Amino acid sequence: MTTDTEITQALKQLHSQCQTRQLATVDAAGQPDASYAPYVRVAGNYYIFVSQLAAHTQNLLTQKQASIMLIQAEQDAKNLFARMRYTCACEVADVARTEPLFNEMIESMQERFGGVIELLTSLGDFHLLQLSPVSGRLVTGFGKAYEMEKDELLDFFG
Incomplete structure (x- = not known):
């Protein structure tokens, strides 16, 4: 039986090993798109800085x-x-460049990814998006899948 501590350790291990997240999205016609983006995680949310193009x-x-x-x-x-x-399934919000949160997350991204963030920030087509988890699933091996709702995710990530 896996304990909450083991689940927390597995989640933290994945987050420490990965600087990018895979993204699955759909367009207005329901056509799927798979991609990825570098991210920072702050207070249970994920932030990505991506081109409008x-x-x-x-x-x-x-x-x-x-x-x-x-x-x-x-x-x-x-x-x-x-x-x-x-x-995890996430709700998405666009963080306006005028919001204090924008500057805070850009600073976090600069710390994690370096000078490229300064260049990207100068490009007007880049958006800072907040991805807020609604539910999640951790798989640690065969027959070892753990479903988590939003409140549980916050508990695991602290």
Whole structure:
């Protein structure tokens, strides 16, 4: 039986190993799109800085929802059919450049990703999006899947 402590450790391990998240979005016609984006996680939310020219950004801005995933690196997995992974359904909000939160998250991104963020911030087509988890699922191996609702996610991440 897996304890809350083991689940918390697995979630933190994935977050520490991954600097990008896989994104699954859909457009207005229901056509799916798979992509990725670098992220920072603050207070239980994920923040991505993405170009309006990208299909996933358009989908996120119009549909206001996404599924995101962190997954164990292939070379670290004992079995490729049972890679540790965390997926969550998220609500999406566009953070305006005039909001204090925008500057706070850009600073966090600069700390994590370096000078490229300054360049991207100078481009007017980039949006800071807040992805707020609604529910999540952690898979740590065969037959080891753990469903989590929003309140539980906050408990696990502290």
